[in-house]
Amino acid sequence: MSTDERDIAELLADAPSNWGRWGDDDEVGALNYLTEEEVLRGVRAVEHGKTFTLGLPIGRPGGDPVWPGRSGADHYMELDKGHFEAGKVDVPGAAGLEYADDVVYMFLQGTTQFDALGHVWYDDRLYNGFDAGTTKGGMEYCSIEPMAEHGVVGRGVLLDVARHRGRDRLDRGERITLDELLDCADEQGVEIEKRDVPIIRTGWIELFYEEGADAFYGDEFAEPGITYSRDLVEWFHGMEIPAFGTDTVANEQTVSDETETILPLHGALLRDQGVAFNEINRLDELAADCDDDGKYDFLYVGAPLKIVGGTGSPVNPIAIK
Ligand code: UVW
Secondary structure (H helix, E strand, C coil): CCCCCHHHHCCCCCCCCCCCCCCCCCCHHHHHHHHHHHHHHHHHCCCCCEEECCCCCCCCCCCCCCEEEEEEEEEEEEHHEEEEEEECCCCCCCCCCCCEEEEEEEECCCEEEECCCCCCCCCEECEEEEEEEEHHCCCCCCCCHHHHHCCEEEEEEEEEHHCCCCCCCCCCEEEECHHHHHHHHHHHHHCCCCCCCEECCCCCHHHHHCCCHHHHHCCCCCCECCCCHHHHHHHHHCCCCCCECCCCCCCCECCCCCCEEHHHHHHHHHHHHHHEEECCCCCCHHHHHHHHHHCCCCEEEEEECCCHHHHHHHEEEEECC
């Protein structure tokens, strides 16, 4: 990131924070809001049993959409029928039973994923005040592991901003304000309740699949999305939002038109409030169904992997209506 650390620290100096709220050793932040009661509130949103998986394909031949500087997944076969045909495999006692094995080498943020709370920081402090030096060689604190132990289960609400604007997708770098999110919910006839998991659809990720990488990355990577504003971060805090998701790579307007810095919400929400970021979802099918039946809430289930010391984890979130 090119953001000057002093600037972001000054900007967020008196922004709402959850540090210490769940104790000095807490590493899961706003996921603490997702109690058994909240899980049951999510379960009560299930009416039909219709299931939508929000994960993107991993390792497509055409590549995967990732943050610039990262690469998509490399997938290769370690063992397949060819090895058996070439007489390279000897499994004593297999009696004709054969198998295939493969390997994926990938960035943990290289597909639909959760950021660990320690993934992004400023002023040398991670969420809850842990020293940024503890990220060296693997996250000692605020890795994805405690978040994965907790799981992310609650009531999800789709906010289909693209449809709300009557568009297939938002344009490069466009901003979504808090007022627009609230108007969108109003128009959809759904109430955003305290401790919900908002899932914001911009339509942006579809550009990668429909028009290819050049159109998606452009001359300068600039995703549309929400961004830092005082009212927005106070709303997240007051609404006790545990997690939120989008169909963009980084969940927020890339260069904030409010702060003119990169990804300020990673500071204000992830690092300061411990809000879990679920990024790079595919939301078109869920959105089409919500538009069809007018039901925009669901049980949201996100299960990141327990990667020891990991800065994040691939995930295939499930929305159940
Ligand atoms: C960065 O950390 C730059 O982005 P993301 O949250 O998408 O991993």
